[in-house]
Amino acid sequence: MKIAVDAMGGDHAPEVVVKGVQAARDQWPDLEFMLFGDLAKVKPLITDETRIELIQSDSVILNEDEPVKAVRQKKDSSMVMAAQAVKNGEAEALFSLGNTGALLATGIFVIGRIKGIERPALMPTLPTVNPGHVVNLLDAGANAESKASYLEQWAIMGTIYARDIRNITNPRVALLNNGTEFDKGDPLHKEVYQRLEANEAINFVGNIEANSLLLDQADVIVSDGFTGNAVLKATEGMSSLLLKQIKQALLNNGLGVKLGAAMIKPALGDIKNRFSTSGNGGAVLLGVKAPVIKTHGGSHEDAIISTIGQIREMLAKKTIHQVIDYLKENPIK
Template identity: 55%
Template sequence: MYKIAVDAMGGDDAPTTVVSGVESARDQLPNVEFILFGQLDQVKPLIQDMTRISLIQSDDIIAMADEPVKSIRNRKNSSLVMAANAVKHGEADALFSAGNTGALLAAGIFLVGRIKGISRPALMTLLPAIGGEHDVFVMMDVGANADNRANHLYEYGILGSFYAHEILHYENPRVGLLNNGGEEDKGDQMHKDAHQLLKTGHTKHLVNFVGNVEAANILQSPADVVVSDGFTGNAALKAIEGTAKTIMKTLKNSLSNGGVRAKMGAGLLLPTLKSMAKQWNPEQYGGAVVLGVKAPVVKAHGSASPKAIAAAMVQIESMLDSNLINKVDTFVTDHKDDLAARMDNK
């Protein structure tokens, strides 16, 4: 039986949405128990069925605007810190929150702990792949680290490949480096160095590197894993999400305001439009994962619905079932000399 430590107070509509999502996940996952950390006078009345749910009182909450590292160090009785410490001490197998992203990252790195040999854990998400062999691709880092070195991007290629292989079941995941051109000499020095590290890793059969990919075509399945520095990755992710929302809104408005013919056409197109909306709905993919730490740590969006939170719990169970963290740890240990050499040189 797996145990997931849940920050019940994290999120825009917590604890209501979190509790609803947990109960939905509980009904789907018979092999999972949920430990909810929060203010019990608010949490307990929301629970319809206590089956495989336990509650632990926390007197403090880390808000969205709080400074992440300072909060993790000083607010020991917050729901997030207590949940992270439960994982640290082996009382739970994984950590979930829909709260402060920076605080969750800090909790993952400083409390749950970094895998030895991974220099910089990163935030990974899934995005839709259009017209390729697979429906989604892995992208990281999408915001954990604003400043990176070339060896960090090389490590992201390894971490993303493990997720794509073990969780998405991609046979030999193709790794691409997000850059401002497809040629090998494109980009600043850090990206040029990262390209060379990934290329060398390809020759050693450590990553299946396919070269640089551009933001203009990353949704068209040029790679199964797209690696980036956190600043660029976060900007690209938000641009993609914003563009998708704008297109869907514009299309809806055009059909609604285009007269009788447009509305009749909209009726005929309704199944296709629903399929498009579903493909671009991030809630179906689960949460963003902090890869490079000693246990599954998953972040849902602050405005995540109960359905999205339940999907994140399913995602966590998949990570636990596949033994993903131990497999990454074993790989890093077996290749520690290679990784250390790259850290020294880049």
């Protein structure tokens, strides 16, 4: 299995990308990598080129670049060249820590949509109150506007992913809404509710509100892209803020509190690790013809290894092919 990697994407590229790729290569002998980047910077970081192919790219898509314009104009960039390798069949998946909007555009315009999927969706994996349990949210921002058919398609893809990658026999699917009652929401969400309830391939458990997002009440939560992105950013922001506030309170309230903080430090570390970007893998662009996965730009080696393991699972279990096969037999319009 071969993965095309944008070695220049992210806050700590290429050092952290190369380090993570080499560690993943050593952990999984069935993986090969194509690294696209500035070889003057990348090659000195490589300690062992076993199962790693290096390809020169002459430009980089930056975070401040306008996504679609950058993809069209920077065809010699590490991200676009990696995507082109997937399109050409030289690699089976695309991995990047770079500009999220550009990666979405690259996945859609270079690799291409699955037939029967009107709009791909961005799907991160989030922790829940129960250790070891996570939830997938889609769409988390790939689409500013949505139709009911989009959300039904995303529910199917989320179900297949949760079943194959998370090994859940019958994943619970919920609809993010402004109330739990069946008749809540605007016309779009009311129609989506009826569609999900009527689709026998989906284990629909009803509406879910944003305050229950991480309460382990569903395995997959579908949302229109605008709302999903807003809820995701609010959740991430609040988690980060609370951890910082707890740390400041423990360190700035006298010796007794500091001694208590030392005693509970391991427990706080466990909470921090559960809400970090390292353990839960990357965000998947579901709906394109190959796995396209994005990890947070500030990620370090552990997050890269975790995400590469996620990609490996998707390739081994042919998750994208299962979506393609399902939609051939059961088109959703």
